[in-house]
Amino acid sequence: MNWKAASSAAILCGSIYLTGCSPSVRLEAPDKPIEINMNVKIEHEIRLKVEKDVDELLTSQKGLF
Structure with a gap:
């Protein structure tokens, strides 16, 4: 046998x-659906404090605002 x-x-x-030995890439959808658990607690609180004099002024003069 020669060298060539x-x-x-x-x-x-x-x-x-x-x-x-070449690697292969496969794209497949998962068997089970993806589940995302988000436990979020949102608390919303609005406080409005009006003094008696200001409250009376607002109720007596309707065209003020």
Whole structure:
């Protein structure tokens, strides 16, 4: 066997070996749906304090605002 034939055979065997080890990428949907648990507690509190004089002024003069 001459040197060129041996190197050609080695290259051929090496390329077959490397193609067998190539990684594969697969895109698949999951079997179960994705579940997101969000436990959020929102508290909203508005406080309005009006003194008696201001409250009387607002009720007596309707066109003020």
